[in-house]
Amino acid sequence: MNLDEGLQAFVTEAGELLAEMEAGLLNLGDPAAREEAVNAIFRAAHTIKGTAGLFGLDYIVLFTHAVESVLDEVRDAALPLDEELVSLLLECADQLNAMVRDVERGGRGDLGERCRPQLDALHAYLAPSSMMEPNHPALDANDYAGESGCWLVSLEFGRDVFRQGMDPASFIAYLGRLGRIVALATVDGGLPPPEQMDPQSCYLGFEIVLETSANAEEISKVFEFLHDECTVRLLPPGSSNDEFQRLADMLPLHANAIADLLQASALGTVVPPPSVAPQVEHTGGAALARPHESRTIRVDAERLGQLITLVGELIIASARTQMIGSRFKDTELQDSTSALAGLVEQVRDSALQLRMVKIGATFGRFQRVVHDVAREIGKDIRLVLSGEEVELDKTLVERIGDPLTHLVRNAIDHGIEAPEVRRQCGKPVQGTVSLNAFHDSGSIVIEVGDDGGGLQRERIIASAIERGLLEPDHKASDSEVFALIFEPGFSTASEVTSLSGRGVGMDVVKRNIEALRGSITIDSEAGRGTTVRVRLPLTLAIMDCMLVTVGSSRFAIPLGTIEECVEYAPEGRRGFVDLRGDVLPTVALRDLFRLQGAAPRRESVLVVRHAGQRAGLVVDSLQGQCQAVIKPLSPVFSGISCLSGSTVLGSGDVALILDIPALLKQLQARQPGNLAA
Amino acid sequence: MSSQRIQPPALLFIEGDLTIRRVQEMKDVLLARLAQSQALEVDLAGVTEVDTAGAQLLLMARRAAQASQKELRLVAHSPAVVSLFELLRIR
Numbered sequence: 001m002n003l004d005e006g007l008q009a010f011v012t013e014a015g016e017l018l019a020e021m022e023a024g025l026l027n028l029g030d031p032a033a034r035e036e037a038v039n040a041i042f043r044a045a046h047t048i049k050g051t052a053g054l055f056g057l058d059y060i061v062l063f064t065h066a067v068e069s070v071l072d073e074v075r076d077a078a079l080p081l082d083e084e085l086v087s088l089l090l091e092c093a094d095q096l097n098a099m100v101r102d103v104e105r106g107g108r109g110d111l112g113e114r115c116r117p118q119l120d121a122l123h124a125y126l127a128p129s130s131m132m133e134p135n136h137p138a139l140d141a142n143d144y145a146g147e148s149g150c151w152l153v154s155l156e157f158g159r160d161v162f163r164q165g166m167d168p169a170s171f172i173a174y175l176g177r178l179g180r181i182v183a184l185a186t187v188d189g190g191l192p193p194p195e196q197m198d199p200q201s202c203y204l205g206f207e208i209v210l211e212t213s214a215n216a217e218e219i220s221k222v223f224e225f226l227h228d229e230c231t232v233r234l235l236p237p238g239s240s241n242d243e244f245q246r247l248a249d250m251l252p253l254h255a256n257a258i259a260d261l262l263q264a265s266a267l268g269t270v271v272p273p274p275s276v277a278p279q280v281e282h283t284g285g286a287a288l289a290r291p292h293e294s295r296t297i298r299v300d301a302e303r304l305g306q307l308i309t310l311v312g313e314l315i316i317a318s319a320r321t322q323m324i325g326s327r328f329k330d331t332e333l334q335d336s337t338s339a340l341a342g343l344v345e346q347v348r349d350s351a352l353q354l355r356m357v358k359i360g361a362t363f364g365r366f367q368r369v370v371h372d373v374a375r376e377i378g379k380d381i382r383l384v385l386s387g388e389e390v391e392l393d394k395t396l397v398e399r400i401g402d403p404l405t406h407l408v409r410n411a412i413d414h415g416i417e418a419p420e421v422r423r424q425c426g427k428p429v430q431g432t433v434s435l436n437a438f439h440d441s442g443s444i445v446i447e448v449g450d451d452g453g454g455l456q457r458e459r460i461i462a463s464a465i466e467r468g469l470l471e472p473d474h475k476a477s478d479s480e481v482f483a484l485i486f487e488p489g490f491s492t493a494s495e496v497t498s499l500s501g502r503g504v505g506m507d508v509v510k511r512n513i514e515a516l517r518g519s520i521t522i523d524s525e526a527g528r529g530t531t532v533r534v535r536l537p538l539t540l541a542i543m544d545c546m547l548v549t550v551g552s553s554r555f556a557i558p559l560g561t562i563e564e565c566v567e568y569a570p571e572g573r574r575g576f577v578d579l580r581g582d583v584l585p586t587v588a589l590r591d592l593f594r595l596q597g598a599a600p601r602r603e604s605v606l607v608v609r610h611a612g613q614r615a616g617l618v619v620d621s622l623q624g625q626c627q628a629v630i631k632p633l634s635p636v637f638s639g640i641s642c643l644s645g646s647t648v649l650g651s652g653d654v655a656l657i658l659d660i661p662a663l664l665k666q667l668q669a670r671q672p673g674n675l676a677a
Numbered sequence: 678m679s680s681q682r683i684q685p686p687a688l689l690f691i692e693g694d695l696t697i698r699r700v701q702e703m704k705d706v707l708l709a710r711l712a713q714s715q716a717l718e719v720d721l722a723g724v725t726e727v728d729t730a731g732a733q734l735l736l737m738a739r740r741a742a743q744a745s746q747k748e749l750r751l752v753a754h755s756p757a758v759v760s761l762f763e764l765l766r767i768r
Contacts, residue, residue: 044747162697162728162729162730163697164709165697167697167728167729167730169728169729169761169765170767172764173764176764180748183766184764184765184766185766186732186736186765186767188733188737188740191733191736191737191740192743193741194704194737194738194740194741195708197737198702199700199701199704199730199734199737200701200705200730200734202729202733204729204733204736206765235730333728388746452715566746592755640688664722
């Protein structure tokens, strides 16, 4: 294994484990999940320690060892896991993160004295309880170091150990280097009947008598790299027959082997069970008991990007083939090209699916944000998550993190009132911040809500008038007023806290979200709370579009935004159509982009909707659906606000992709003025 | 003349590596050959590389033979097989 690659894997894995650990720590409130959570935290710390040890990152090993020891006490219920300890463990997770980052930058993860406070605090937890338990079980047998003796090493391997590329024999050979393998038995009692046996699964166990001067830690370290794929049980030299018997009872499949080995090496005696338990049943049970694991492969993001680019080209090529094919009146050729197009579409969907990740992991991170921030400013706040299953593009997930953090912090700091105020208003003292995600017409909506006091409409108006953003006598609608807080430098906070109120932020949030082709809106009700709604496209690479023509120009309109198509029947004045009794504002693309040529006799109207707003687009003709592989526009076009990109059609022509949200906004800005412009 | 004849054991040569990469394929071969004959001799002289998965497969074959009261013999162990079997004390 290349060491650099190994280290990179360590950094990635440790990052995930730390996230798991943090999630576990924040999940301790739920009594049902508590035990599992403590185990998960322990496993995370243990695994990091093991892998760090493999790379000789001694500082990390030392630190995680302390964390692990404290957690071990918690697991044995010797230590209560109170708020104070949770906070300490969260700090430790942060320090570990810092160490891992250091390793990533090529360091050794050595933070020197910076971790002293945490280490001291951890040791303070350990000191009294280890005094209370002077006779620690045999595993803690450091005393045996230095003098040579015969250990009984009992190994059980996980089913997947071969598949993960690890060979138990090489670990046993390595174990032999710690001393001398006096006796060994390969336990094959776990093998299922031939037809049920998967030869790539491991069913073997081993009992080893090892004569060594090494201590328990050194022996277990040999197998640390195997993580959960190996259970090591050690009995130190001088263990009694009772202890051997207990081990034999615990591992019925190994009992005969243990009995033989002990006899052969004259270490002790155990009574093997009268008959070996029915093997099929046993292995079946063991297979069921294995924790459910998600099987994943790590793939270089660059390769994935490459694949998606290629799929994009494939779509264009396939569309072109289909177009050329349709020129020849050959049904067989047309059947085959349309079958091909169908497959290409499926390939596109699965390729895009590869980039999709659940938003739950991102949401989960906010438990920590809420926990810390609420503590800092002395509010009691709980975070409610929903829609964690909703999937969106990995790139989006990565880039939405910061804006969301800002919104959540805002909700905590500005949204939720101070506890006394809440009590006076008759609200529960504990405030609620909610994060929700759902799909809505081809986009993803993420809502950040709070049950606080709502936006202070009057203060926003006053502040806006002061800054000249609003005419004093203008009667502004709610959405207009709330949109003001996205203006650069706008702040209504009367005092500046460490978190917010400096007037930077919401405009940056808005800019970040718009850079992702998304939009942001606010709903707020005085005394009831505020909900910020972020709307994002599902993916950044490919879109289903409706192709339309105006004169000789082609435009692609995202299919998700289209509600229906109707024939254009202009009313008395241009700019409106009668849609089944409703007035629908329209905009003619010919006028909007000042295109040449007269309108044909029959035009069509595409009814588009975005964020609750509707409008009609007047076009010459509809050309049908297409898959638009989005190519960014060159900066030359940056002055045109209603275009979000371009795409190459099968015919080789270029179509411009309309930015419907921007277009609707522009249309709204013109209302209620003269639309016939 | 008896209707049953004593047959010489069938022979199976395993060549190349006997590792996780090939155990799936080798399992099918081993079991198929075992099903065809009353006695099977597995010649391991050509085994260049063997891992625990390979050893496990041979153990499984031995148990399969026992269960169906057939005879399976591993013969002519190559150096790779010898060293693994010595480590794991497989006889």
